Amino acid sequence: xxxxxxxxxxxxxxxxxxxxxxCEQNLGHDTMYWYxxxxxxxxxxxFSYNNKELIINETVPNRFSPKSPDKxxxxxxxxxxxLGDSAVYFCASSQDSWERHTEAFFGxxxxxxxx
Amino acid sequence: AQSVTxxxxxxxxxxxxxxxxxxxxxxxxxxxxxxYVQYPNQGLQLLxxxxxxxTLVESINGFEAEFxxxxxxxxxxxxxxxxxxxxxxxxxxxxxxxxxxxxTGTLLAVQP
Numbered sequence: 001x002x003x004x005x006x007x008x009x010x011x012x013x014x015x016x017x018x019x020x021x022x023c024e025q026n027l028g029h030d031t032m033y034w035y036x037x038x039x040x041x042x043x044x045x046x047f048s049y050n051n052k053e054l055i056i057n058e059t060v061p062n063r064f065s066p067k068s069p070d071k072x073x074x075x076x077x078x079x080x081x082x083l084g085d086s087a088v089y090f091c092a093s094s095q096d097s098w099e100r101h102t103e104a105f106f107g108x109x110x111x112x113x114x115x
Numbered sequence: 116a117q118s119v120t121x122x123x124x125x126x127x128x129x130x131x132x133x134x135x136x137x138x139x140x141x142x143x144x145x146x147x148x149x150x151y152v153q154y155p156n157q158g159l160q161l162l163x164x165x166x167x168x169x170t171l172v173e174s175i176n177g178f179e180a181e182f183x184x185x186x187x188x189x190x191x192x193x194x195x196x197x198x199x200x201x202x203x204x205x206x207x208x209x210x211x212x213x214x215x216x217x218x219t220g221t222l223l224a225v226q227p
Binding site: 033040041042043044045048056090092094102103104105106107108109 | 149151153157158159160161164166203205214215216217219220
């Protein structure tokens with residue numbers, strides 16, 4: 001009955017590879033996010049989707065491509081991985097509208113290590 | 116643009132002592148404020164939130180935070196901490212852009 005689940009939890013891969021991280025939420029939320037947490041614990045938003053539509057796209061290399069097949073899923077695909085991509089990636093979801101803002105619920109994170 | 120400042124990167128405190136973790140924000144519009152906690156090797160969990168109404172909000176495990184609009188602050192407090200409170204604490208703000216912006220985090224290190 002996990003609310004926001006990410007797979008895999010750990011991912012070790014070589015430079016230059018392409019990898020995907022999957023995220024699913026069973027909360028019925030309309031909005032989903034990807035955040036990157038670096039080695040200093042700093043959390044930065046990368047993307048946000050609302051009802052499968054991209055609404056936030058921060059300054060992220062275009063090697064990162066989010067895909068939302070439906071509003072319960074938001075996957076993150078990364079091409080040509082680089083050492084600097086090593087981080088913990090968090091998926092989150094929330095139920096939002098312009099009239100009502102709520103908290104975001106986070107997954108357990110995916111620790112990506114590029115070697 | 117909105118932003119969040121957590122001035123203290125680490126706060127060491129002895130068990131059963133009181134603690135305050137500071138958070139200041141900047142935003143030109145009404146904001147919604149949150150504190151999240153991250154235990155080692157885990158995801159973020161919501162600790163408490165201010166959306167509207169009473170400026171003093173409380174969590175189920177004894178933490179409280181007060182929204183102070185004039186000082187643009189949302190400091191987190193607990194009168195008596197436990198070893199189990201050791202974790203990273205993140206303040207976050209949400210404004211007109213609909214982005215949830217996080218501060219840099221404060222490590223609360225509770226010592227016996």
